[in-house]
Amino acid sequence: MTFWVTQALNGISFGMLLFLLAAGLSLIYGLMRMLNLAHGSYYILGGYIGLAVVHATGSFVLAAVAATAVVTVVGVVMERFFLRRFPEQELPQALLTFGFLLIFADLSLWLWGGTPQTLPKPEIFERSIRFGAVVFPTYRLFVIGIGLVVGLGLWWLQEGTRLGAMIRAGVDDAEMARGTGVNVGLLSTAVFAFGAFLAGLGGIIGGPFVGVYPGADFEILEMALVVVIIGGLGSLKGAFVGGLVVGLLDNFGKALFPELALFTVFAPMAVILALRPTGLFGAR
Amino acid sequence: MSKRIAISAAAVVILVALPLVLSSYQLSLLTKMLIFGIFAMSLDLLLGYAGLPSLGHAAYFGIAAYTVGLLALRVANNFWLDFPAGLLIAGGVSALFGLFALRARGSYFLMITLALGQVLWGIAFGWRSLTGGDDGLPSVPRPRLPLPWSLTEGVPFYYFVLACFVAAIGLLALIVSSPFGRALVGIRESERRMEVLGYDVWRYKYVAFILAGLFAGLAGNLFVYFNGFVSPSYLNILFSASALLMVILGGAGTLVGPAIGAAVIVALENVISAYMERWVLVLGVIYVLVTLFAPAGLVGLVRQRWERSRG
Numbered sequence: 001m002t003f004w005v006t007q008a009l010n011g012i013s014f015g016m017l018l019f020l021l022a023a024g025l026s027l028i029y030g031l032m033r034m035l036n037l038a039h040g041s042y043y044i045l046g047g048y049i050g051l052a053v054v055h056a057t058g059s060f061v062l063a064a065v066a067a068t069a070v071v072t073v074v075g076v077v078m079e080r081f082f083l084r085r086f087p088e089q090e091l092p093q094a095l096l097t098f099g100f101l102l103i104f105a106d107l108s109l110w111l112w113g114g115t116p117q118t119l120p121k122p123e124i125f126e127r128s129i130r131f132g133a134v135v136f137p138t139y140r141l142f143v144i145g146i147g148l149v150v151g152l153g154l155w156w157l158q159e160g161t162r163l164g165a166m167i168r169a170g171v172d173d174a175e176m177a178r179g180t181g182v183n184v185g186l187l188s189t190a191v192f193a194f195g196a197f198l199a200g201l202g203g204i205i206g207g208p209f210v211g212v213y214p215g216a217d218f219e220i221l222e223m224a225l226v227v228v229i230i231g232g233l234g235s236l237k238g239a240f241v242g243g244l245v246v247g248l249l250d251n252f253g254k255a256l257f258p259e260l261a262l263f264t265v266f267a268p269m270a271v272i273l274a275l276r277p278t279g280l281f282g283a284r
Numbered sequence: 285m286s287k288r289i290a291i292s293a294a295a296v297v298i299l300v301a302l303p304l305v306l307s308s309y310q311l312s313l314l315t316k317m318l319i320f321g322i323f324a325m326s327l328d329l330l331l332g333y334a335g336l337p338s339l340g341h342a343a344y345f346g347i348a349a350y351t352v353g354l355l356a357l358r359v360a361n362n363f364w365l366d367f368p369a370g371l372l373i374a375g376g377v378s379a380l381f382g383l384f385a386l387r388a389r390g391s392y393f394l395m396i397t398l399a400l401g402q403v404l405w406g407i408a409f410g411w412r413s414l415t416g417g418d419d420g421l422p423s424v425p426r427p428r429l430p431l432p433w434s435l436t437e438g439v440p441f442y443y444f445v446l447a448c449f450v451a452a453i454g455l456l457a458l459i460v461s462s463p464f465g466r467a468l469v470g471i472r473e474s475e476r477r478m479e480v481l482g483y484d485v486w487r488y489k490y491v492a493f494i495l496a497g498l499f500a501g502l503a504g505n506l507f508v509y510f511n512g513f514v515s516p517s518y519l520n521i522l523f524s525a526s527a528l529l530m531v532i533l534g535g536a537g538t539l540v541g542p543a544i545g546a547a548v549i550v551a552l553e554n555v556i557s558a559y560m561e562r563w564v565l566v567l568g569v570i571y572v573l574v575t576l577f578a579p580a581g582l583v584g585l586v587r588q589r590w591e592r593s594r595g
């Protein structure tokens with residue numbers, strides 16, 4: 001019993017981290033039909049910059065602010081000066097963003113070395129709490145909390161605000177949205193920056209339990225891609241549900257069938273795809 | 285047309301003569317270029333002709349390499365068993381994956397082919413007892429053929445690979461210029477129109493997908509003999525992406541272009557990593573530069589210049 005509860009909580013917290021990444025990936029795709037393969041790079045950049053700031057100042061909050069700020073700027077530069085030139089052209093986008101993935105990966109390796117590192121947790125979350133026989137680190141609960149807060153915030157942003165209405169209009173029909181006076185170009189940059197921000201935040205949040213290491217960029221990207229494939233591109237709900245599904249599958253897969261770890265994530269993805277090629281919540 | 289035949293003949297003569305002047309190291313580099321050339325051309329059939337941008341093409345290369353490696357090490361080093369088995373498995377896996385991948389298009393197709401490729405990578409990485417995991421399968425022997433020359437030597441092996449390369453490019457050229465190949469181009473340009481004209485679009489794409497997998501498998505077969513080693517990196521996304529880069533760099537839809545693209549990337553990797561450690565960084569910059577400045581590839585650039593000079 002303890003095993004199941006602990007693994008489930010671990011899976012949910014990892015799922016929330018994946019949600020942070022998948023939400024950005026999915027929104028960016030929804031609005032711009034743009035597949036950003038460098039999205040996982042924002043995760044490691046966030047993690048490494050956070051680590052440097054924590055070492056220099058000892059403050060987790062400062063680290064979070066600095067890391068997300070830098071990553072957001074990186075996102076804006078990529079969108080404005082590179083990706084914008086290739087609207088709706090999936091192949092150039094894929095090549096370009098894969099190039100950035102390699103550049104960021106090698107720069108990180110150069111600057112921060114190849115040893116896997118973990119970010120120190122904020123002090124108030126060092127403890128564990130006990131529910132009966134189950135001992136659970138408070139940090140994981142904090143991660144779940146962050147995921148829920150971001151999820152609710154995004155949902156409110158999308159459904160309850162003018163900005164959200166503009167984004168939804170852009171997702172449905174960019175041409176029409178432009179016609180009604182929405183500045184789709186600016187909106188695209190804003191959404192891209194926000195997606196990068198969330199992924200950078202993911203690096204900070206995930207740093208203490210997943211860690212940052214060479215290759216984490218691609219592993220996280222791959223998981224986030226599976227999340228959006230399962231959930232459906234462009235759907236926030238899909239990113240949330242998909243995140244939970246993949247987080248749990250990954251955790252139980254690794255715990256129960258260590259030899260087939262990745263397979264337990266990819267096999268269900270293939271089945272869902274065969275039944276619903278656009279994912280659980282994607283537009284048909 | 286006759287000009288094209290003349291150029292091809294000259295290219296073959298040069299490739300046949302090159303071992304006379306190259307060092308054994310340069311020859312092995314050239315062998316690698318030819319093998320990667322086959323791989324890049326196999327992807328060109330999908331990308332350049334059928335318009336299907338696969339980001340998981342290493343899957344068929346890798347599964348063929350693992351098949352040949354495992355059979356040669358654990359069952360028998362018998363060319364007539366191992367080589368066809370590699371092709372068969374590569375074709376079989378592409379037939380299976382094609383069923384999933386071809387349900388999608390655009391970015392979905394990219395993501396799904398990527399994810400399917402990673403399934404195989406995950407198995408190769410995780411199933412240590414079969415695949416050796418991260419360490420891979422070392423010391424795969426070269427095949428013994430009923431020839432007076434042993435393929436363990438560099439020069440005979442180069443000619444063996446060259447023969448496969450010529451056969452592959454010949455077959456692929458036949459395929460793309462056949463009615464089937466012309467139909468693929470039609471599908472690339474407008475799927476809807478081809479459907480209206482009565483073509484079974486899905487079946488054309490599916491056959492192209494399997495053929496591409498088979499030729500990728502041929503390259504994988506050759507590469508495991510060349511290297512004597514298989515590891516999960518053969519199935520890796522990095523490798524799949526570099527195949528895309530080779531195709532675009534050379535010029536998608538030109539067949540010869542991707543082979544040139546493959547040669548350029550292999551040469552650059554060799555030269556640059558001899559001088560500095562940051563090859564991956566340079567490679568990343570190459571991706572960006574090619575996308576920004578040479579979307580039609582080297583063949584496209586040459587063509588453009590040629591047309592301009594003729595006014």
